[in-house]
Amino acid sequence: MRTRLLAAMLTLGLVGTACGSDGNSTGEPSGSAAQAGEGLRVAFIYDGSIDDGGWNSAHRSGAQYLQDQLPGAEVTHVENIAPGDQARATLEDLATQGYDLIVGTTFYHDDVFAVAPDFPDVKFVSWATYETADNVGGYDAASEEGRYLDGIIAGSVTKSNIIGYPAGFPLPEAVRSIDTFTLGARSVNPDVKVIPVYINSWYDPPKEREAAQSLVDAGADVLVHELNSPAVASVAVNSDVYHMGYGWDQSARGPESWLGSFTFNWGPYYLSQAQAILDGTWKPELYYGGIADDIIDEAPTGPAVPQSATDLVAKIRGEIANGTFDIFGGPITDNKGEVKIPEGGSVQFDERVTCCDWYVQGIQGDVPAS
Numbered sequence: 001m002r003t004r005l006l007a008a009m010l011t012l013g014l015v016g017t018a019c020g021s022d023g024n025s026t027g028e029p030s031g032s033a034a035q036a037g038e039g040l041r042v043a044f045i046y047d048g049s050i051d052d053g054g055w056n057s058a059h060r061s062g063a064q065y066l067q068d069q070l071p072g073a074e075v076t077h078v079e080n081i082a083p084g085d086q087a088r089a090t091l092e093d094l095a096t097q098g099y100d101l102i103v104g105t106t107f108y109h110d111d112v113f114a115v116a117p118d119f120p121d122v123k124f125v126s127w128a129t130y131e132t133a134d135n136v137g138g139y140d141a142a143s144e145e146g147r148y149l150d151g152i153i154a155g156s157v158t159k160s161n162i163i164g165y166p167a168g169f170p171l172p173e174a175v176r177s178i179d180t181f182t183l184g185a186r187s188v189n190p191d192v193k194v195i196p197v198y199i200n201s202w203y204d205p206p207k208e209r210e211a212a213q214s215l216v217d218a219g220a221d222v223l224v225h226e227l228n229s230p231a232v233a234s235v236a237v238n239s240d241v242y243h244m245g246y247g248w249d250q251s252a253r254g255p256e257s258w259l260g261s262f263t264f265n266w267g268p269y270y271l272s273q274a275q276a277i278l279d280g281t282w283k284p285e286l287y288y289g290g291i292a293d294d295i296i297d298e299a300p301t302g303p304a305v306p307q308s309a310t311d312l313v314a315k316i317r318g319e320i321a322n323g324t325f326d327i328f329g330g331p332i333t334d335n336k337g338e339v340k341i342p343e344g345g346s347v348q349f350d351e352r353v354t355c356c357d358w359y360v361q362g363i364q365g366d367v368p369a370s
Helices: 006-012 055-069 085-096 109-118 143-157 172-188 205-217 231-239 267-279 307-322 349-354
Strands: 041-045 074-078 101-104 123-127 136-141 162-167 193-198 222-224 242-244 258-260 262-264 286-289 296-298 339-341
Touching: 041 055, 041 085, 055 074, 055 262, 055 267, 085 101, 085 109, 101 267, 109 123, 109 136, 123 267, 143 172, 143 222, 143 242, 143 258, 143 262, 143 296, 143 307, 162 172, 162 205, 172 193, 172 349, 193 205, 205 222, 205 231, 222 231, 231 242, 286 349
Parallel strands: 041 074, 041 101, 101 123, 123 136, 136 286, 162 193, 162 222, 222 242, 242 258
Antiparallel strands: 262 296
16 A cells, blocks of 8 residues: 655654664753653564665664654664564564564564464564554565666666676565566667576575676676675676665765665655554555655766766656656566567556566566575
8 A cells, every 4th residue: 555654754843864873863862851752662673784784774774764753762673583483582572572663674474473463552564564464564665666767777887788687586576676677777778688696595695796796707797686795796896897786875885886776765654653653543554655655765876877877767767756657567578578568558556566477578587486
């Protein structure tokens, strides 16, 4: 369900700034009276380090935004919690401690639904959860929109017309992002070929490095990834090819080889959930936001990106935001020659989470069984 976050921020009358070490960016003593969020307790669970420079760092930034906007709230986190028994034990522990809102930042769906019924007064929201309960909601972001724009950049820069794409798992989110990235790249360069490689992990530097190097050896002069370690950027720097990040500004890993990346802006969503609990208006929902909702943003582009590509990205971004450009507008053909989306057809925004299990024209190989 596509909901707007502006109302919560207008209610607070706040503008985002960096969070200080004590979680209080107002300059007032941390114990000052009548702070926004006072009495609210929020806990975040991460499957890796909050300093990974990727997925978890993006969520951590969102948590810091929440703390900054509600300085009176208690906001804590637990790192390196794998889905499964460890996640269930952690969820139970936090719920027993009386946290009002517990946020899962990776796919903890089964774990949340195993624990939540025992704690009806605790609200849970978890990334990519696909159903709701009385005290459980889910959220996700339309990374496919950002990836379309990334594709425009990569397609404008590549000289070999081969782009390597190491990714974690062949989940629908990854596949549809690879699809739209390719659509964006081929919109400016119809000769582009994209080669995806899955390593079946979100963080495995040796496997990431091996996958990236194999793609360079296959002729890729641009590497795009959906992983978390610096390995792909390191291969790009050492191989004198370009790289793009995933959901976070990773330009520091190789400033000269950096092209850019979409970024996640989770903070306004987290703020809306916290504010709804404070207001007594929280309801379970499945939230899915994109460029129009300011959940998908962009990192600065690198020095090799031509101004023409930057201008085109800005134009298409505005059209996505106002609804005049559809990244899934047909006709779209898969890499087997079958029309998947006919002329005049599309994949509606609220239905994208179930797409896709096929590759568009221009992608090498088949979608592996997940």
